[in-house]
Amino acid sequence: MPMRQILVTSALPYANGQIHIGHLVEYIQTDIWVRFQRMRGHEVHYVGADDTHGTPIMLRAEKEGITPKELIANVWKEHKRDFDNFLVSFDNYYSTDSAENKILSEEIYIKLRDAGLIEKRAIEQAYDPVKEMFLPDRFIKGECPKCGAKDQYGDSCEKCGATYAPTDLKNPFSVVSGATPIRKVSDHYFFKLSDPRCEKFLRDWTQVKTPLQAEARNKMKEWVGEPGESQLGDWDISRDAPYFGFEIPDAPGKYFYVWLDAPIGYYASFLNLCQQKGLDFNEWTKPDTTTEQYHFIGKDILYFHTLFWPATLHFSGYRTPTNVFAHGFLTVDGEKMSKSRGTFITAHSVIECGLNPEWLRYYFAAKLNASMEDLDLNLQDFTARVNSDLLGKYINIASRSAGFLVKRFGGIVDDAAMSHPLLGQLADAKDEIADLYETREYAKALRRVMELADLVNGFVDSNKPWEIAKDPSKEQELQTICSITLEAFRRLTLYLKPVVPNVAAGVEKFFNISPMSWEDVNKSLSSKQAINPYQHLMTRIDPVMIEKLIEANQQ
Structure with missing residues (x-):
């Protein structure tokens, strides 16, 4: 069979918590596929990185009395340890807070801007009057404006999958202080997904060109619709200071929203690998390349990877993914993972x-x-x-x-x-x-x-x-x-x-x-090569070990 050239990624874990067994579903799924492709003789590069930007990182570092860079360096070591323990065979495991990612993010932003797809607007935002800061999506909770589910984050609903602006939440409150947010006006930068060029591209990419899973294709069809019926909204890609991340070129005090530079972190990690191995980054990522590119993700971030990410790539002059593979969530003994029951199991505890x-x-x-x-x-x-x-x-x-x-x-x-x-x-x-x-x-x-x-x-x-x-x-x-x-x-x-x-x-x-x-x-074993004495390859699971695992994870 002809040798394939394949770039593979798993979603980037956020540098604000431990790797748990729910995360491991994805990394194990990806690693199995990667190892199989390597066994077939293909050229495969499996890259990942810690997702390191955003307000949560800034606030946790502040709480721990260290800098954000110190925090993400500590978490990177823990994450890498856990992935190594579970035999996840990254060719490169990097960080989105890298020089390569800053360069790529700025370059991509400027190309989108020059294509007429970036627009500055004054918008009302949620502002914490106690903490005196604009609140990012994940630091506001309330009721979903679509289905009414309570205790949902400010960007998307975990129950119905809807995405929305944080100001659309009903009965919102600040996760930082508990205060009811007030509204303040600030200039923000938007990627115009509603532009007819984006609509046409995404309708074609999600419904025709890309062999998405049936569930994914149907979900995306709800957003791209038929011509003239698109539900795509423009995407706010900026955040106000104070914020830990990359400052937007020519926009002092404004920073790239983490979801803009995080997926670009896939390419930054690969670029870093290319520099190490002497690979031609452009040959792998240009629009007409014969290489393949696959993203393994959880279904909760499907929207970002099948709408925002391919549009970002396409309109900044890069190839788009060959496919995006989404998996479901993990339950333990039929229920959502629970810290009180000891089933929110960390990778390290295993x-x-x-x-x-x-x-x-x-x-x-x-x-x-x-x-x-x-x-x-x-x-x-x-x-x-x-x-x-x-x-x-x-x-x-x-x-x-x-x-x-x-x-x-x-x-x-x-x-x-x-x-x-x-x-x-x-x-x-x-x-x-x-x-x-x-x-x-x-x-x-x-x-x-x-x-x-x-x-x-x-x-x-x-x-x-x-x-x-x-x-x-x-x-x-x-x-x-x-x-x-x-x-x-x-x-x-x-x-x-x-x-x-x-x-x-x-x-x-x-x-x-x-x-x-x-x-x-x-092939077969041969009499020309004697086998060695047999040594035990694996032991049985003792149920006592499972009891110990649950106890170790109970709070």
Whole structure:
């Protein structure tokens, strides 16, 4: 197959809190896809960054008695630690508070301005009379003007998905002081999404050119409408001082709204990587490039990534995303994550409580598909599924045969055994499983792998190597059965490698083989290379560990 050049991002976590297991759904989903593409031999660059600007950062730093830059440096280390622990294989993990992002943000803004898509207007804003500051969207709460849901933020409703101006909220209050905001006039800068050029572009991009998920396309159709029926409003891309961020060129005291420079942070991180690796940034990001660009996000930020972001890119002379993949929210035991119940689980606590991060990678993968539906982490099912699938069905295969081959045959496989029909069955599933990974249907991919594992276990059960080992006259038969079993285990490992890369690395070491690519399913173990003595690759989940995890996260 021709080699693809693929740029991949996950949404940027905000530098004002810890990474929790809800976040990990997205990073694990992305990482599995990235690792699969790398196994296929494509050139893949997976970049991310901390989203570092805005009033929340400024206020938290003030509360902690440190500068915003000190705060974001501390949080970056924590976030990077958590991503590393969960084997999220970023090629570059950066910060939106970077020189590259400042340059790109200013350049893009100026191009939009010169295209006639930026307009300055005097607007009324919510102002906290106690704190004496204009309030950003997320520091005002009230009732949604569309559906009436209470306790919603000033920019969008988590219940109905509507977006609106903070001044549209009913019964608003300041999150900073609790005071009722007053209205004050200030000059702001708007990206004119209502411009006919933007409407036409976004209608075409979301409804025709881009293979968005059906749910996403339908949601965007509500906004872009038919010609003459667009619901797109102009986008306020400025904020007043005091604010931690980038000052807008030629507009003293005005700063880029975080949602303007945060997605540009994808490109800033990639630009930084290009500088490190000698890649041509322009070749990857120009409008007529043959490269691919994919964004993995939560469905709550779909609006920003399928309307604002592609319009920003298109009208500033950059390529637009090949696609945007949105996922649903995570619940725990069927309910929203809760600090009081101990189910608002931080990534670090999972590691601190001794859980293997690949357990969670496998479980999330076993629940993920290509839709935007929510997924549930049922803690009892988590324990049972991991112990049954990964330990009982998969790992157990190697432990049942490796000892015989090492002790009786010096770790040498029988080459003639590699043409056994069972191994052909495993190899024949290669394209089917590849298609499922490619289309992010991980749950179906893993179900197929476990069906194959059942076949292998059936082969072992029917041939009973532990019985054959008792008969000295059946040495050749024993070597053949163990060779078939271990080669089958290698092929299963290859299919699972994007999900459990550490286990796969352990298997590669066990078999004395190079890191496996996808096409290596058609190769086989060889008598020219002895396998090593088997060492345990994974332990079972002890339910006591889950109890400890809940206790560690309870408030």
